[in-house]
Amino acid sequence: MMTVLLILVPLICGLITFLLSDKAARAWAFVSAVATLLISAGCAWIFMQDPASLTLDVPWIAQLGARFHVGLDSLAAILCLLTGIAYPVTFLSCWKHPFARSSQFYGLMLLMQAGLMGVFCSLDALLFYGFWELVIIPSYFLCSIWGGKKRIAVTFKFFVYTFFGSLLMLIGIIYLYFQTPGAHSFSWEAFKSLQVDPAAQRWLFWLFFAAFAIKIPVFPFHTWQPDTYEQAPTPVTMILSAVMVKMGLFGVIRWLIPVLPEGVQYWQHFVMILCVIGIVYASCIALMQTDLKRLFAYSSIAHMGLMSAVVFSGTEVGTQGVLIQMFNHGIIILGLWVVVEAIEQKLETRDITALGGLATRSPRLAIALFLVCLGNIGLPLTSGFVGEFMMFTGLYQYSAWMMAVAGLAIILVAIYILRMLQRVIYGEVNALTEKVQDLRVHEWLALAVVVGLIVLVGIYPKPLLDFLHQTTETLLAFIPVP
Amino acid sequence: MKALIFTAVFGIFLMLAGLFIKRQGALRILAVLGMAAAFVLNLTDFSLYGTQATALFHDMLSVTRFGILFSAVVLGCTLVYLLLSGKDLGRIGHYTGEYYALIFFIVCGIMVAATFGNLLMLFLAIEIMSIPQYILAGSDKHNLKSNEASLKYFLMGAFSTGFLLMGIALLYGATGSFEIREMQLVGDMLDPMALGGIVLIAFALSFKVSAAPFHFWTPDVYDGAPTAVTSFISTIVKVGGFVAFIRLFHVAFGNPEVGNYWTTVLAIITAATLLIGNITAVFQQSVKRMLAYSSISQAGFMLFAVLAMNALAGEGILLYAAAYSLATIGCFAILLKMKDYTYDGYNGLARKQPLLALVHTIFLFSLVGIPATAGFLAKYFVLSAAVSAGGLLWLVILAVCCAAVSAFYYFRLIWAMYFKEGNAEVEEAEITPRFKGMLVVTAVLVILLGIWPGLILMWM
Numbered sequence: 001m002m003t004v005l006l007i008l009v010p011l012i013c014g015l016i017t018f019l020l021s022d023k024a025a026r027a028w029a030f031v032s033a034v035a036t037l038l039i040s041a042g043c044a045w046i047f048m049q050d051p052a053s054l055t056l057d058v059p060w061i062a063q064l065g066a067r068f069h070v071g072l073d074s075l076a077a078i079l080c081l082l083t084g085i086a087y088p089v090t091f092l093s094c095w096k097h098p099f100a101r102s103s104q105f106y107g108l109m110l111l112m113q114a115g116l117m118g119v120f121c122s123l124d125a126l127l128f129y130g131f132w133e134l135v136i137i138p139s140y141f142l143c144s145i146w147g148g149k150k151r152i153a154v155t156f157k158f159f160v161y162t163f164f165g166s167l168l169m170l171i172g173i174i175y176l177y178f179q180t181p182g183a184h185s186f187s188w189e190a191f192k193s194l195q196v197d198p199a200a201q202r203w204l205f206w207l208f209f210a211a212f213a214i215k216i217p218v219f220p221f222h223t224w225q226p227d228t229y230e231q232a233p234t235p236v237t238m239i240l241s242a243v244m245v246k247m248g249l250f251g252v253i254r255w256l257i258p259v260l261p262e263g264v265q266y267w268q269h270f271v272m273i274l275c276v277i278g279i280v281y282a283s284c285i286a287l288m289q290t291d292l293k294r295l296f297a298y299s300s301i302a303h304m305g306l307m308s309a310v311v312f313s314g315t316e317v318g319t320q321g322v323l324i325q326m327f328n329h330g331i332i333i334l335g336l337w338v339v340v341e342a343i344e345q346k347l348e349t350r351d352i353t354a355l356g357g358l359a360t361r362s363p364r365l366a367i368a369l370f371l372v373c374l375g376n377i378g379l380p381l382t383s384g385f386v387g388e389f390m391m392f393t394g395l396y397q398y399s400a401w402m403m404a405v406a407g408l409a410i411i412l413v414a415i416y417i418l419r420m421l422q423r424v425i426y427g428e429v430n431a432l433t434e435k436v437q438d439l440r441v442h443e444w445l446a447l448a449v450v451v452g453l454i455v456l457v458g459i460y461p462k463p464l465l466d467f468l469h470q471t472t473e474t475l476l477a478f479i480p481v482p
Numbered sequence: 483m484k485a486l487i488f489t490a491v492f493g494i495f496l497m498l499a500g501l502f503i504k505r506q507g508a509l510r511i512l513a514v515l516g517m518a519a520a521f522v523l524n525l526t527d528f529s530l531y532g533t534q535a536t537a538l539f540h541d542m543l544s545v546t547r548f549g550i551l552f553s554a555v556v557l558g559c560t561l562v563y564l565l566l567s568g569k570d571l572g573r574i575g576h577y578t579g580e581y582y583a584l585i586f587f588i589v590c591g592i593m594v595a596a597t598f599g600n601l602l603m604l605f606l607a608i609e610i611m612s613i614p615q616y617i618l619a620g621s622d623k624h625n626l627k628s629n630e631a632s633l634k635y636f637l638m639g640a641f642s643t644g645f646l647l648m649g650i651a652l653l654y655g656a657t658g659s660f661e662i663r664e665m666q667l668v669g670d671m672l673d674p675m676a677l678g679g680i681v682l683i684a685f686a687l688s689f690k691v692s693a694a695p696f697h698f699w700t701p702d703v704y705d706g707a708p709t710a711v712t713s714f715i716s717t718i719v720k721v722g723g724f725v726a727f728i729r730l731f732h733v734a735f736g737n738p739e740v741g742n743y744w745t746t747v748l749a750i751i752t753a754a755t756l757l758i759g760n761i762t763a764v765f766q767q768s769v770k771r772m773l774a775y776s777s778i779s780q781a782g783f784m785l786f787a788v789l790a791m792n793a794l795a796g797e798g799i800l801l802y803a804a805a806y807s808l809a810t811i812g813c814f815a816i817l818l819k820m821k822d823y824t825y826d827g828y829n830g831l832a833r834k835q836p837l838l839a840l841v842h843t844i845f846l847f848s849l850v851g852i853p854a855t856a857g858f859l860a861k862y863f864v865l866s867a868a869v870s871a872g873g874l875l876w877l878v879i880l881a882v883c884c885a886a887v888s889a890f891y892y893f894r895l896i897w898a899m900y901f902k903e904g905n906a907e908v909e910e911a912e913i914t915p916r917f918k919g920m921l922v923v924t925a926v927l928v929i930l931l932g933i934w935p936g937l938i939l940m941w942m
Contacts, residue, residue: 061859063797063939126862130853137852144901152901156893163889167882171875174866 002043003054003070006080006117009036014110022102026095029106033087036113040084044077048467060127065185070121075253075323075471078464079120079246082330085449086242087113092446093338094235097345099146112138112239119247125173125186128255129166132211135244136162139236148231158228161221165211172207175200176259192258201263208256209271215248216304218271219278229297234341237293241300241337242330249304249326252311253475261478268312272398275309276406278302283412292343292350295420296336299376302409303329309406310391318394319475323468325387328375328457332384335372335450339365342443343424346436352420357429362438366425368447373417375454378410383457386465483538483545485524485553486593492516493586500579506572513582514564520589521557524550528941537599541661544599548796551941552596552725555800559718559807560589562927565920566815570710574621581621584614585714592722596729601650601660604726608646608690611722612639615715619707631706638699642689649682662734672740680735680744684751687730690723691781694754701762704774712770713814716777721803724784728799732791741791748789749877756782756884763891770823772891773813776849779888780806783864783881789874790867797939798863804931804938805856809848812924815917816842821907825894829904837918838908839899841925846892848928851885856931861885863935 013032017025046054055071072080087109099105115138118131136159143155173186180190196204214221225245229237257264279302286298307325310318342365343358344350359366375382378389388410396403439447457464496513503509527550530536535544564571564585571585572578591610598604616639620632650660656676657665667676685696692700704712735744759779766772784806787799816838820827832839848857865881868874898904931937 061935063935063942130858133853133858137847141900144897152897156890156897159893160886160889164883164886167885168879170862171865171869171878171882174862174869174878175875177866178870 001056002039002046003072003121004056005039006036006043006121007070007114009039010110010117011114014107014114017103017107017110020103025103025106026091029110030088030091032110033084033091033113036117037084037088040077040080040117043072044081044467047072047074047077055123057123060124064126065183066126067124067185067187068127069124069187070118070127071123072121073471073474074468075250075326076120078323078327078468079243079250080117082246082327083113083116083120083243085453086239086330086334089334089338089446089449090235090238092442093238093341095442096440097235097341099233101145105142105146108138108142109235109239112142116239116243116247120250123188125177125188125191125255127186129170129173132166132169132247132251133163135247136166139240139244142236143228143232146233146236150227151231154224154227154231158224161214161224162211165214165221168207169211172204175204175207188254191255194259196260196262198262198266201260202266205256205260205263205267208251208260209267212248212251212256213308215251216245216308217248217301218308219274219281219301219305222278222282222301225301226294226297229300230291230293234293234337234344238334238337238341241297242334245300245304246326246330249307249311249322252308253471257311257475258478264312264478268314272309272312272402275305275312276402278305279309279406279409280412283409283416286416287412289416290352292340292352292420292424295352295416296333296340299413299416300329300333302413303376306388306391306395306406306409309402310394313394313398314476315394315397316472316476317390318397320465320468320472321387321390321394323471324457324461324464325384325391327464328383328387328454331450331453331457332372332375335368335447335454336376338443338446338450339369339372342439347432349432352423354430354432355424356427357425357433358436359425360429361433361436364439364444368439368451369425370421371451371454372447373421375458377414377417381455381458383454383461385458386461483543483593483597484527485520485557486590486597488523489520489586489590489593492520493583493590496579496586497583498579500577500583503579506569506578509578509582510564510568510572513568513585514561516586517557517561517564517589521554521561524554524557535599535663538597542600542603543594543597544663545597547942548800549593549597549729551800551938552803553593554941555804555807555938556589556592556596556718556722559804559811560585560714562808562920562924563714563718563811566811566917566924567710567713567818570818571714574708574710575623577621581618584618587614588714588719588722592718592725595722595726598726598729599662601653601662604662604730605643605646605650607726608723609643611719612643612690615639615719618711618715619703621711622708625708627706628708631703634699634706635703638689642686642696645682645689646686649679649686652676652679652682655679662730665734667735667740668737672743677743680740681747683730684744684747687723687727688751691720691727691784692778693751693781693785694758694778695751697755697758697778700778701771701774704777705768705771709770709814709818712774713811713818716774717807717810720777720781721784721799721807724781724787724799724803727788728795731788732795736791745789748785749874752782752785752789753877753880755779755785756881760884760887764887766891767825768823769817769820769825769828769895773810773817776888776891777810779884780810780849782884783861786864786868786874786877786881789877790864790871792867792871794863794867794870797942798860798867800938800942801856801863801931801935802860805848805860805928808924808928808931809845809855809857812841812845812921812928813849815921819909819912821909825898826904828895828898828906829902831899831906831908834906835908835913838913838921841921842899843896844925844928846895848932850889850892854929854932856928856935859932859935
């Protein structure tokens, strides 16, 4: 029952938000987000005691055999927790941001949360597809109404890309549905135990992977991402990059690898090469960026590329690394956007070359940015290190030269992040940054949560790794170890 | 089949009542009550007919549960239509009673099409549906475009009716029967005469449902006809054409060996319809004309239900009929209140009329096929019927690409309403609380069907 609450609370609270006044909406949305966080933490707790009690399975469309079937595995529980954490942090960071018609803004944000939770909880393919699409609709409106100058065209590109991908997935779902024995079924269990003809798996793979690759985004399907991140209002970018893109990886782990193992095996090498190209390509472009949002957007492509490469590698340590990195990357990127939002609120610019000397004028902001960036680089004792180290080990086990090429990214990420830090935090104070104020309480709180999690998981990752072990084991049963 | 008789009689009654009752409001209420009564009468038929066909009127009609359910969908959608746009229909000219009466005749024709058991009844059904449409299309007598629409529709319609009759004659020659159940065409004895008949009938019905390449009349007629009429003929009448198509082809030509002959032709027609409808719609500047092309592209999706001969296809067309009709009738009801029919006329509607913009968005989502709206499950059912029939995967992938294209022209309206600055001019006096309430009910129906299609399908 708790799992249903994860979806219902944001859904109902979101619908109520539309009716509230703009001022009340903000507080109401924050309360709802905190409540959802508590529920997701509760779910994770119950999961450790008695996972079966989190499952709910009731008939939905009898004519099709579709069921409202939700439940959690350890990865889903962690991603729900990530979603739970991301929302209060996001709302805190934009607490003073004057959104026009903010009741609609917060309402749509909460509806998106309901969709995200639904994606992670669904154990029925049709239900999964429904939630998958429902995430796009609020984000479409959020980006198009409150976004930057080029928002309409950019957001539509984002929408068409993802919509097209998910329609292809729908065909895949229909096809697999008719392969299930007896009275057809959409359930994950039934899909998982299918023995699909290996030749069919090869093309079915792309029907599913198109949708996931666009979401992740894997090179060359990434072109929507930098534009959307840049044009979207920063709180929305936070959710998109911290949680929504994880849907793609989650889809691969939940619905692709267990369902089409032979298809995965056939395309594994090809996809990994694409991902590695994407890592290097995105890192190189990131070197040239002067806009903070675009810089972090490309940095995110590189990180997501590494995760999707390793998830196909089939190595135990690598897979374990991907799972923990999905959580950690979400937290780190959240921190980066909080800083961007704070800087943009104070200085009304995101241009790196226009900034400088923040360390003397707003030390707390500078320290927070510094710590989060260390996490992004993957320095030991930050949470970024744990996952990245394990992923590179896994990649090495799969193929040494791939690891060598992808390893370039470690150097490149250090170059562009440290150079950005140098320009933004150090350097001369200029006319613009002269009068900048330090972090306000709400921004400080948001960053404290993020930095705390980065350090905590970085120093002692074992509980998280143990928690995720269950998903790793299920996954490795389906993918051949090289 | 009480509702069938009732609609025919009530149509005549309304026509006569128009002579004596001069107040439009009274006539409208009469029409709404009549339609509601027909709906209720039809409900009482549910217990009488099962999945096995019951022959009525000397085998002229062969009634199944599907036919009754389809009639219920059509009657329900017409009721929604009368409540939303009935006022606008009555105001087109001076003959209010007649307009409503013609609607009743058309509905009667659709009910025959849903239950015919004999090719002659098919012919009658198509004619009962078509002739009132020619009149309605030209009902705005002093408008040149309306006259043009009527004449064009009549000439094209007469032409395709000729095809239909010739096809029926050839089939009779080949099989010696008009009864669709007795034809029992079998693959190896399919002579050229029967084949010619099937192809001619397929072409004639493609005309009626505006499938490409027989669609050329559609944009002009839908654009020229008074908007309140377009709303009706592009939705309910079109799905009426589909039910005739499906019943004839699944019952009479449903043998898999016979199917091999016509499914290829129909698959090509479907592909052309999807491509032409969607691509042309992208370039329209007038919302009314866009909706005309959208009706062609939606017809492309409904053709999947004809192509796939299985139970899912039947359920699919039921859902599609309801989803497509409700959403499009809703779009037209709002369009009727707009002063400017171009996309720019919708600029900024969300500021001025938030509720109208919201329900309009729900209707558009349903037409695109976003989950949690009826349109999604409708598309899902017809596409999965095609996948399960086998051999049509290429067409399904094409359809999905077209659905992504369709997002462009539907979402252009959402841009206009929500993201663009502007001063959308609406007939303020027309936006009554009753009208808004009715729109909300329609939107709720669209969402309810999207979450729980059992609302219709449980009656099968």
